[in-house]
Amino acid sequence: MEITKKKLEKQKSDNEKYLSNSILRGLEVLKMFSVENQTLSLAEIASNLGVSRTTPYRILYTLEECGYIYQDSHTKRYGLRPKVLELGYTYLNSLELPELAAPYLEKLRDETGMSSHMGILDGNDIVYIARYPARSVATITINVGSHLPVHATAMGKCLLAHLPEENKEELLSKLQVLQIPDAPIVEVKKLRDELQSIKEKGYVFHKGEFETGVWSVACPIFGKDNKVIAAINIAITQHAADEELMEEKIIPAVCQVAREISSFMVLTI
Amino acid sequence: MEITKKKLEKQKSDNEKYLSNSILRGLEVLKMFSVENQTLSLAEIASNLGVSRTTPYRILYTLEECGYIYQDSHTKRYGLRPKVLELGYTYLNSLELPELAAPYLEKLRDETGMSSHMGILDGNDIVYIARYPARSVATITINVGSHLPVHATAMGKCLLAHLPEENKEELLSKLQVLQIPDAPIVEVKKLRDELQSIKEKGYVFHKGEFETGVWSVACPIFGKDNKVIAAINIAITQHAADEELMEEKIIPAVCQVAREISSFMVLTI
């Protein structure tokens, strides 16, 4: 019996010995709020966490005390407060990339009339770190901070294609294992071939294959010692897109801006 | 003796009975990283928290497991990962204001050649929720998500001036009590007079009084039922500023754009 108990402890120790439930749940509560669920009740939060109502009661008290959330005194429901921005922006502020690239991305947006973005690699995902939406009404609404699987986006493939071989293969093997729901199925062999041709061409042009209804052109950004550090893209809704214009004007424009940013990066980062 | 213990418990219960140390410290760790301290060691974090190294050891393990931070396998130091952006952006995405105001703020920036911003009230602070930096090199670098005391900024005073009387007085009395370090001293009587004149004029023009070296013009944004919901401003470094230009062109331009945004807000929010 004692052996059984020890075994269980040993099993747990490998992975989650040091995992703190309080912190896990605190962060989960913050992430629980969304555009669809701007406010939540204690019972909803408890049910989402799969715990008794006592736990979030205490968590919510703490988060409210810190200023991250508020409680409506009448409805008793909770919602996020602007202070949550501080948590992420300390990171964003520490990045030099978006600041440096801002004028280029804006220029690109204004020249093409399409939304321009910059993204970096984070694990298996592309994270958007800068965004300049098209001035038109019907615009692509992907936000800074958004994560998308690397193989489902033009920027992602672009980055992947220019990664050093060992990192590329490591990521490809991880993608094969994961198979994220809602993301396109990863046919690693096919993808590897595609990446080779992307590397040769120097850009990616998606005509709505993955993000349905969205056309996108992406180019890599290189830092010093020619290592890929980010990618930029422009995106436009399909019905507003024009293949000839894309081929003749847009793709060269994106490539040109990417080169400009890269040469600037070499100087600074 | 028992009574003493009970008394202590009772005292604690009023304020911090439900405060969770784990969550407090977890969030504090995330906020500890900054532009100056992009990486931190376990010992540094423990010392900053004022606790033994065991506590952050566990916290850091949890945060790393969740993908919010990484640990350099060689130096053992920790740093933020892009996932921290998710925490704040769920809030930012739920706001309609910055999206709706974006084209107006950009227009204002391009017309004036100065940085344009939008801010909302959060407690005693102004939070920046949108930002369009001037295209020039020497630009004002205040970031989205930044908090500044309401009485130290043009936007803050602007918002304060147009608040309903009861809310205004509540905030003024709170400001008097707090007296934030590094912020200008609050002379409530003087401030109240100033707010009255601001409300009459409809805008605020700071010539470097508070943020030294920065000139700023702010205007309020009204939502439906004419309640002030935000403020916008433009800012420029003192040496690039021209008083005549400000008075004749810039101030009218900011007021004009503010009216445009307000009339748009009435329709939507």
Added chain:
DNA sequence: AAACTTTGTTTTATTGATAAAACATAGAAA
């Protein structure tokens, strides 16, 4: 109106987080 649910809140027993100490290792100082 009465009975039934649901929700927020408080209390107590148990489980998990923390501090203190001990240990291992690496780099700095002697």
Added chain:
DNA sequence: TTTCTATGTTTTATCAATAAAACAAAGTTT
């Protein structure tokens, strides 16, 4: 080299966080 100090890691005793239960209040259903 040897000693010393600082840092990361593991162990154990104590204290705090959680689940379960019980309660009050408000809203629903009957």
